[in-house]
Amino acid sequence: MRIDKLHIILLVCVLTLLGYIVIRSTQQNNNSTVITNDSLAKWKLPNLRDVNIATDSGKMIIHGNNILTFTSRYVGPLAKNPELRYAGNNLSCSNCHFNGGRERKTLNLVGVTKRYPKYIERLKDTLNIVQRVNGCFMRSLNGRPLPEDSYEMKSILAYLNFISEYIPDHKMVEYQGIEKIPPFNGTLDTAIGKVMYSIKCMSCHGSDGVGAPNNLVENPEGMYYIVPPIAGKDSFNKGAGMSILEEAATFIYHEMPYNNRGSLTVEEAYQIANYVVSLPRPDYNLSKK
Numbered sequence: 666m667r668i669d670k671l672h673i674i675l676l677v678c679v680l681t682l683l684g685y686i687v688i689r690s691t692q693q694n695n696n697s698t699v700i701t702n703d704s705l706a707k708w709k710l711p712n713l714r715d716v717n718i719a720t721d722s723g724k725m726i727i728h729g730n731n732i733l734t735f736t737s738r739y740v741g742p743l744a745k746n747p748e749l750r751y752a753g754n755n756l757s758c759s760n761c762h763f764n765g766g767r768e769r770k771t772l773n774l775v776g777v778t779k780r781y782p783k784y785i786e787r788l789k790d791t792l793n794i795v796q797r798v799n800g801c802f803m804r805s806l807n808g809r810p811l812p813e814d815s816y817e818m819k820s821i822l823a824y825l826n827f828i829s830e831y832i833p834d835h836k837m838v839e840y841q842g843i844e845k846i847p848p849f850n851g852t853l854d855t856a857i858g859k860v861m862y863s864i865k866c867m868s869c870h871g872s873d874g875v876g877a878p879n880n881l882v883e884n885p886e887g888m889y890y891i892v893p894p895i896a897g898k899d900s901f902n903k904g905a906g907m908s909i910l911e912e913a914a915t916f917i918y919h920e921m922p923y924n925n926r927g928s929l930t931v932e933e934a935y936q937i938a939n940y941v942v943s944l945p946r947p948d949y950n951l952s953k954k
């Protein structure tokens with residue numbers, strides 16, 4: 666084969682390009698994997714503004730955050746592609762995992778990918794993170810599980826990894842999820858719970874608990890609900906964590922009323938939770954995992 670000047674120039678170009686790609690990729694690896702004691706001490710919750718959306722992994726992180734925030738539109742009843750309608754109701758993950766799970770304490774998801782696989786007492790089974798996310802899809806969102814290799818599940822994991830990956834152990838304490846509350850030993854009565862609900866919750870969640878939808882015509886970029894439902898056919902189903910008295914009471918005690926958090930007594934939280942879990946909502950086949 667005759668090697669002329671053009672071939673040599675082409676070869677040099679290809680080699681330079683390859684060299685550049687190799688150097689870029691090792692630099693990127695170094696940037697993201699080198700952890701010093703100093704950087705551990707300074708760990709801060711990763712900021713979505715720092716995500717490089719020019720990369721595929723950056724795009725997935727942002728997509729994952731959108732799925733948690735605008736669940737209905739991306740993977741629920743409002744999704745344009747019917748195959749992507751995994752969620753059966755119009756709740757957003759963020760309605761329970763505030764701010765995409767980035768808020769301290771609460772039902773936060775920071776560090777969650779490091780806490781799984783995890784043994785779940787209630788199910789007497791060890792779940793990996795995909796199964797755990799799908800647990801919320803089937804129960805809290807009253808839908809069906811996402812395939813592990815779908816772009817949507819991979820994006821959710823990319824996002825959860827982004828907010829979890831480099832969290833040092835001593836920071837896990839701060840983000841380790843919602844704090845337990847003491848048990849309530851008095852008598853639970855839905856009539857008492859209903860009265861307390863009408864005083865503390867009804868102004869936002871409504872008399873029948875079906876919440877308040879957003880005006881998506883005026884605000885097409887918004888979440889489906891301004892105030893999410895806590896009852897009715899568009900609410901979490903009977904298999905959801907929020908349908909368990911203790912979990913609902915814990916959430917309500919710490920997080921509600923939304924505009925006056927931390928104002929309820931343990932008794933009020935239990936009485937109201939007892940009323941909320943008694944309200945009509947979709948069934949769930951409890952033998953399903």
Ligand code: HEC
Nearest residue numbers: 756757758761777797798801802805806842901906907912
């Ligand atoms: C109706 C409220 C609700 C909605 C909506 C919801 N979740 Fe959850 N989620 C919960 C509750 C309650 C728990 C149990 C928390 C616990 O066990 O401490 C939980 C637990 C989790 C966990 C495990 C957390 C841990 O630390 O073990 C993950 C991951 C999770 N949810 C992801 C999601 C995702 C992703 C979505 C949206 C696709 C979603 N959830 C929607 C209420 C909800």
Ligand code: HEC
Nearest residue numbers: 759760763865866869891892893894895917921922923924
């Ligand atoms: C000021 C309005 C307001 C009041 C009062 C209020 N909430 Fe909420 N609630 C909200 C909003 C808004 C969200 C969703 C927050 C988000 O998406 O960040 C929410 C979320 C919830 C959720 C989880 C999501 C869902 O729909 O299942 C439950 C459960 C809940 N509230 C119960 C209660 C209870 C019980 C009370 C009374 C003790 C109460 N709320 C009082 C506004 C309110």
